[in-house]
Amino acid sequence: MIQFRAVLTAFASLAAIGASAALPPATAVAAPAKAPDWNRRIVATPEGGWLIGNPAAPVKLIEYASYTCPHCAHFMAEGMPIVRRDYIATGKVSLEFRQFALNPIDLTEGMLVRCTATPAAAVALGEKMFADQQAILDRAPDEATGERLSATPPAQLHTALAQAMKLDEWATKNGLPAPRVKACLADLSLRDRIVAIRGKAIESYDIQGTPSFVLNGKALEKTFNWQALEPQLKAAVAGK
Template identity: 35%
Template sequence: MRIFALVLGAFALVSAGAPNWVSSVRIQPNGAFVMGKPAAPARLVEYLSYTCGHCAHFTGEASAALKAGYVAKGLVTVEVRNAVRDRYDFTAALLARCGGPSKFFGNSEALFATQATWLGKASAFEASDAERISKLPMNDVLKAIAKGVGLDALMRSRGLSPAQIDACLSDTVAQKQVVAMSNEAWTVRKINGTPSFLINGNAFEGPGSWAAVEAGLKAALAAK
């Protein structure tokens, strides 16, 4: 029994010493969020827009498999950069950041999972409120959009208070980072659309499906 207990103890120590890299999330100086082992042999960069249906589809099909099969094992690091397309996307991008690194990927997935609902309200909100909010300061415009399409309710359901939500929408540092990332995506790198990807610094030319991106990651890992 003592030998068996020692074996179990040794197994527990080995298991405890193997980190799940999904929980390792940090923010880059440019404002991008990164998940995974810093020294992972493959790095996947995704440029995304929260009003992009293809981005929502990719997140839905890729997230679980990417995290469990690659990030958790220390094989792939994932970096998310914004490529904002409109003010609804900008509002969502600021709210995704609310709560810091530990909340970001969950917030991002929740925004995509409910995209059809909140984005579906955007046309009606635009028709009824566009003229009214055009006269407001930018921060008030963002707050009006968040309330008007239900993004504030979504963030409250994720444990954020109204004061936290307002603070995130009014965060000038975050606003500048999101704008700068978007400018880098559209005017410097000149991506063709979202989602767009880099694998180990090289533009991924395949279709934006999980099957294609996974094949690209496998090729990058095999080349190491």
């Protein structure tokens, strides 16, 4: 004879198993969306520059700079790390770098920067130029060499200047294939693009020297270093 208590116990165990099996699977908790790394977002702009950061940032900063300008190199070393860390990284500020060429060396360096495969590579090579600026300029042609180079036909000028300053060797050491360096230095369309950026800067903002900054469409007066730029940038962010 089956004992009634044993049946009840067995039934209760089966019911518990059935109830457990009938429970819906646990809902997976979605991981929080990862914030964009705006410092890694670099694109070429129609104006010929490279924009770093959130393209929809409410505060838009443009820097006009020359690769041979010591004040530009100083800003790159002193101010740029703070701009990247405290402003671009938040998504509230974007920075567009535009070259403002001052001389044939500038043009030659800019042509090499435009040899790179991506906007991010262009920005990285430009920053390396600023870091190595003094060593590069230490190899600038003397007066006699400069006169000889001035007689060089335009199509060969930048190749000859790069060879005289060993800029072609510097470029290959910093990742540009030698055949590409040779081709880019002979490509006068790259030079013409840089010259056009300078002309547009003068026309649009009356830029006369470097570094110069444009903040939300307005050229900043007497702003040539990080100490002068920072309070204006901070105020612009606070106002948004």
